[in-house]
Amino acid sequence: MDQGARVESLQQLQQVFGDRLVRDPDLIAPYAIDTSRAVLRGAPLALVFAESTADVSAALAWAHEHRVPVSVRGAGTGLTGGAMAYDGGLVLSLERMNRIVGIDAENRLAVVQPGVITAELDTACRERGLFFPPDPASARMCTVGGNIATNAGGLRCVAHGVTTDSVAALEVVLADGRVLRAGALTRKNVVGYDLKSLFIGSEGTLGVITEATVRLKPVPPGTPRTFRASFDTLEDAGRAVTAIVGGTAQPEVLELMDALSVEIIESFYPSGLTVPRGAMLVGQTAGLDAAEKAEGITAVCAAHGATDTGVSESDALLEARRLSNPALNARGLKISCDVGVPVAALAEVFRGIAEISERHGRRVSTVAHAGDGNLHSTVEAPDTPEGIAAADRVIDDITRLAISLGGTISGEHGIGSLKRHELPWQLDEAAIDVQRAIKAALDPRGILTPDRAI
Amino acid sequence: MDQGARVESLQQLQQVFGDRLVRDPDLIAPYAIDTSRAVLRGAPLALVFAESTADVSAALAWAHEHRVPVSVRGAGTGLTGGAMAYDGGLVLSLERMNRIVGIDAENRLAVVQPGVITAELDTACRERGLFFPPDPASARMCTVGGNIATNAGGLRCVAHGVTTDSVAALEVVLADGRVLRAGALTRKNVVGYDLKSLFIGSEGTLGVITEATVRLKPVPPGTPRTFRASFDTLEDAGRAVTAIVGGTAQPEVLELMDALSVEIIESFYPSGLTVPRGAMLVGQTAGLDAAEKAEGITAVCAAHGATDTGVSESDALLEARRLSNPALNARGLKISCDVGVPVAALAEVFRGIAEISERHGRRVSTVAHAGDGNLHSTVEAPDTPEGIAAADRVIDDITRLAISLGGTISGEHGIGSLKRHELPWQLDEAAIDVQRAIKAALDPRGILTPDRAI
Known part of the structure; x- marks a missing residue:
C-alpha cells in the first residue's frame, strides 16, 4: 500500500x-x-x-x-x-488511558489503565496501606503499561521481584483488534497457556495492554532505614553484595554506584554525596526491625572491606541513585548496557568490566541494582560515528562477559530496536524460531511494533 | 498411518x-x-x-x-x-531422569532433571539450609517435571507462590525433537518472549521439560509452629481466612478442612483429629517469631468465631491434611474440583457450595488451600453412570459459582482431558483462539499430548 x-x-x-x-x-x-x-x-x-x-x-x-x-x-x-x-x-x-479503575484492598489488587504513572499508582495504594512493588528508577515518569510491556525491574526487585510478579491479569488488544483477557484474580490459575506472561515483556509486539489487574503488598510497619557503605574497590563491593543477599538480614533495596557514577550524579544534582574510591552501596530495609537489619547489613559490608558505613532515616541517597539516568543523559552519555549476572558473579563481572575499560582505553561508569545482579554500565566516548562505534565495542564486550558468567543481555530495559543483534548471543536457534512462530501466529501481518524485541 | x-x-x-x-x-x-x-x-x-x-x-x-x-x-x-x-x-x-544435577547455594539455584521427586529435592536443599518452595500435597510422590508441566500449587503457595514463581530456566524438547533453552539464572531477564512461562503449565502440549533450574529460598530460622482453629460454620472459617491473609502475621501455610473431610481423613488414617462442627483451619508459621505469629493468627480466628484453637510444634495436623486425596481415593471419591476464588470471597463461596449441595441432595466435602483461595470439593455419589452424572452436575455448579465470584476453574491441577468443556466458561474466544494458534505454531502435527489442556 x-x-x-x-x-x-x-x-x-x-x-x-x-x-x-x-x-x-x-x-x-x-x-x-x-x-x-x-x-x-x-x-x-x-x-x-x-x-x-x-x-x-x-x-x-x-x-x-x-x-x-x-x-x-x-x-x-x-x-x-x-x-x-x-x-x-x-x-x-496510551497516555490518556491513565485512570486507576479501582483498588480492592481486601484482595490486594488494583485495576489500572496502561497510562497510569507508576509512582502515582504506588501513592494511591499507600493511602490504603498497600504498595505497588515494581519500582523502576523512572517510576515518576513511566507508565504501568510500559512497565508491563518491558517487564520492568527496578530498585525493589531484590525483595519483590519484577513487574511480572505483580501482574494478576491483563486485557489486551490483539493485532487485528480483537480483545482478549488473560490471567486471573487468584494466585493460582492453570487454565490454558499462560498468555498473561507471554504478553508481559513482549514489548508491544504481540498485543496492546489496555487494562491490568496488579497485585499489591501491605506497606511494612515502622520507618524504613537507608544504609550506605563505601568501598575502595568495586570487587569488594561486589563480594559484600553476594554476602548480604546470602545473609539473614534482607534489604528491600540494594544498589551500587561506582566512583564515576557518584561523580556524575553529584555534578548533575549536588546533594553532598562523597565520592568513594571504588564504589558505594546504598540500600533500604523495612519493617519493625528495619534499623537492626540495616546495622546487620552494614556490619556485613564492614567485614567485606567497607571503609565507611552509615544508617539513616532519610532516603536522600536513594533519591540520588534514581537520578543516574537523567544525569548521564545530561552529559550526552547514552551508550550503555542492561546486563545481569547471578549475584555470586558480581565481583567477577566488576573485575572484567575494569579490564575491558582499560583494554579499550574508555572510561566506564556503572550503576547496578546490585541485589539482583542487574548492571547498567555507560561508556564515555565522543558523540561522533567513531566514538559511538568504539563505545559500542566496549558494551559488546561487557555483554559477552555477562553471558559467559551465566547472565543476560537485558535485565529490565528489553531488546527494542537497539539490541536485536545481541539476541543470538543468549538465545539458541530453536528459541528464536519459536518466538518468530509465535509472533507470526498472533500478528500474521506484522503490524504491531514490527522488527523489534525478537 | x-x-x-x-x-x-x-x-x-x-x-x-x-x-x-x-x-x-x-x-x-x-x-x-x-x-x-x-x-x-x-x-x-x-x-x-x-x-x-x-x-x-x-x-x-x-x-x-x-x-x-x-x-x-x-x-x-x-x-x-x-x-x-x-x-x-x-x-x-521421564521417571529415570531423576538426578539432582547440582545445587548452587550461593545463587540459591538447583538444576534438576524432570523425574526428581519434589520432596527429595526439598530434602536435598534443606541439607544446605535452603528449601524448594512449591509444595503440592503429593510432594512425596510427584515429580518436579510434573509440577512444572501443571504449574502445581500446594500448601506453601500462600507464602511462596506457585511453581512458576520458583522456576528460573528450562530445557525443553519441542515436538519435532529440537532442544530449546528458556529463562535465565538472573532474577531479571527481558530477552524475547517469556517462553519459560509459556511452557510452565502447558501440560505437555508444547514441549517436554528435560531440565529445570529452580529457585530456592533460605530455610527460616527457628522452629515452625502449627496452629489450628475449629469453627461452627464454614462461612466463619472463610471470614477468618480473609482476615488472616489481610493481617500482619502471615502464615507459611493456611489450610481448611470441612467437617466431612476431617471425618474422611480420620477414618482413613486415624490420628486423633477432632471433627469440627463446621470446619477446621490448620496452618503453619515460620521464623524466629513463629510462636508469636501463630498466637496472633489464632487470636484472629477466635475473633471470627473459632470455638477451639491451638498451637503446637508438631506438624501432625498438616500431615493429616496431606492425606485428603488418598483418603478420598480410598472411598472411591474422585468427582472433585480445583476451583479458586479471591480470598475475600471465601465465605461467599462456602455458603454457595452448601446451597448447591442441598439443592442437589448430595454431600460435598471440601478441603482448601484457604490462604490462596483454592478449593477442592468432592461429591459423594454412587459409582454408576447416573451417580457420576449427578456428581458432575454438582461440580459444574460449584465451578460456575467460583467463576461468578471472579475465580478460576483450575487453580493447580490443570485442565488435562477432563476439564476442557469448562474452558469457555472462563476464557474468551480470542484467548482460546490464541492458545490454539500457539499450539499449531509449536506442534503443527499435533503429536504432543493432543486434545488436552487447551
Whole structure:
C-alpha cells in the first residue's frame, strides 16, 4: 500500500478519533521517539490518542486492514528504541488511558489503565496501606503499561521481584483488534497457556495492554532505614553484595554506584554525596526491625572491606541513585548496557568490566541494582560515528562477559530496536524460531511494533 | 498411518532405546493412566524410558516423523487425565531422569532433571539450609517435571507462590525433537518472549521439560509452629481466612478442612483429629517469631468465631491434611474440583457450595488451600453412570459459582482431558483462539499430548 492510499484510508480512523487523530509532524514528533539513542527514520503517518479499549481496538483493526506498522507509546521513557515511530506508521499513544479503575484492598489488587504513572499508582495504594512493588528508577515518569510491556525491574526487585510478579491479569488488544483477557484474580490459575506472561515483556509486539489487574503488598510497619557503605574497590563491593543477599538480614533495596557514577550524579544534582574510591552501596530495609537489619547489613559490608558505613532515616541517597539516568543523559552519555549476572558473579563481572575499560582505553561508569545482579554500565566516548562505534565495542564486550558468567543481555530495559543483534548471543536457534512462530501466529501481518524485541 | 506401519517404524526407536522400549501391555498399563477418574481408551503402542535429553529428542523426532501421539509421564499423580496414554500412542516416561544435577547455594539455584521427586529435592536443599518452595500435597510422590508441566500449587503457595514463581530456566524438547533453552539464572531477564512461562503449565502440549533450574529460598530460622482453629460454620472459617491473609502475621501455610473431610481423613488414617462442627483451619508459621505469629493468627480466628484453637510444634495436623486425596481415593471419591476464588470471597463461596449441595441432595466435602483461595470439593455419589452424572452436575455448579465470584476453574491441577468443556466458561474466544494458534505454531502435527489442556 502506498503512502497516498494510506493517507486516504485515515478518514476511517478520523471518524473514530476526531481531533484525537493528529497529523501535524511537530505535534507528532515528541511521541515518535523514546529516551534511548535510537534515531527516527522517516516520518510517521499519524498519531492517535486512545481513551478506551474500543479506541485501541479500532486503531489496530484499521492498521491491520491497511497493513500499517504501529508503534505503541506510554511515557516514552524506554531505553532501547522500542517505542520509536515507523516511517508511514501509526503512533498509538496510551497516555490518556491513565485512570486507576479501582483498588480492592481486601484482595490486594488494583485495576489500572496502561497510562497510569507508576509512582502515582504506588501513592494511591499507600493511602490504603498497600504498595505497588515494581519500582523502576523512572517510576515518576513511566507508565504501568510500559512497565508491563518491558517487564520492568527496578530498585525493589531484590525483595519483590519484577513487574511480572505483580501482574494478576491483563486485557489486551490483539493485532487485528480483537480483545482478549488473560490471567486471573487468584494466585493460582492453570487454565490454558499462560498468555498473561507471554504478553508481559513482549514489548508491544504481540498485543496492546489496555487494562491490568496488579497485585499489591501491605506497606511494612515502622520507618524504613537507608544504609550506605563505601568501598575502595568495586570487587569488594561486589563480594559484600553476594554476602548480604546470602545473609539473614534482607534489604528491600540494594544498589551500587561506582566512583564515576557518584561523580556524575553529584555534578548533575549536588546533594553532598562523597565520592568513594571504588564504589558505594546504598540500600533500604523495612519493617519493625528495619534499623537492626540495616546495622546487620552494614556490619556485613564492614567485614567485606567497607571503609565507611552509615544508617539513616532519610532516603536522600536513594533519591540520588534514581537520578543516574537523567544525569548521564545530561552529559550526552547514552551508550550503555542492561546486563545481569547471578549475584555470586558480581565481583567477577566488576573485575572484567575494569579490564575491558582499560583494554579499550574508555572510561566506564556503572550503576547496578546490585541485589539482583542487574548492571547498567555507560561508556564515555565522543558523540561522533567513531566514538559511538568504539563505545559500542566496549558494551559488546561487557555483554559477552555477562553471558559467559551465566547472565543476560537485558535485565529490565528489553531488546527494542537497539539490541536485536545481541539476541543470538543468549538465545539458541530453536528459541528464536519459536518466538518468530509465535509472533507470526498472533500478528500474521506484522503490524504491531514490527522488527523489534525478537 | 496405520497401526501396522507404526509398529514397523518402532524399529527406529528400538535402536535408540533398546530394552528401555517396552511393548508388553501389562508392563505399559501402570504408565498409561494417572490418578484421576479418566478412562484409558484403546491401547498404547509402546512405552519408552528416557534417560537423557537426547533420548527425549529421539522419541519426539520419531513420533513427529510418524505422526504418533505422545503422552508424557512423570509419577502419574495428575488429577485431570493429562498423562493418559493414547490409542496407538507412545508413552514417554521421564521417571529415570531423576538426578539432582547440582545445587548452587550461593545463587540459591538447583538444576534438576524432570523425574526428581519434589520432596527429595526439598530434602536435598534443606541439607544446605535452603528449601524448594512449591509444595503440592503429593510432594512425596510427584515429580518436579510434573509440577512444572501443571504449574502445581500446594500448601506453601500462600507464602511462596506457585511453581512458576520458583522456576528460573528450562530445557525443553519441542515436538519435532529440537532442544530449546528458556529463562535465565538472573532474577531479571527481558530477552524475547517469556517462553519459560509459556511452557510452565502447558501440560505437555508444547514441549517436554528435560531440565529445570529452580529457585530456592533460605530455610527460616527457628522452629515452625502449627496452629489450628475449629469453627461452627464454614462461612466463619472463610471470614477468618480473609482476615488472616489481610493481617500482619502471615502464615507459611493456611489450610481448611470441612467437617466431612476431617471425618474422611480420620477414618482413613486415624490420628486423633477432632471433627469440627463446621470446619477446621490448620496452618503453619515460620521464623524466629513463629510462636508469636501463630498466637496472633489464632487470636484472629477466635475473633471470627473459632470455638477451639491451638498451637503446637508438631506438624501432625498438616500431615493429616496431606492425606485428603488418598483418603478420598480410598472411598472411591474422585468427582472433585480445583476451583479458586479471591480470598475475600471465601465465605461467599462456602455458603454457595452448601446451597448447591442441598439443592442437589448430595454431600460435598471440601478441603482448601484457604490462604490462596483454592478449593477442592468432592461429591459423594454412587459409582454408576447416573451417580457420576449427578456428581458432575454438582461440580459444574460449584465451578460456575467460583467463576461468578471472579475465580478460576483450575487453580493447580490443570485442565488435562477432563476439564476442557469448562474452558469457555472462563476464557474468551480470542484467548482460546490464541492458545490454539500457539499450539499449531509449536506442534503443527499435533503429536504432543493432543486434545488436552487447551
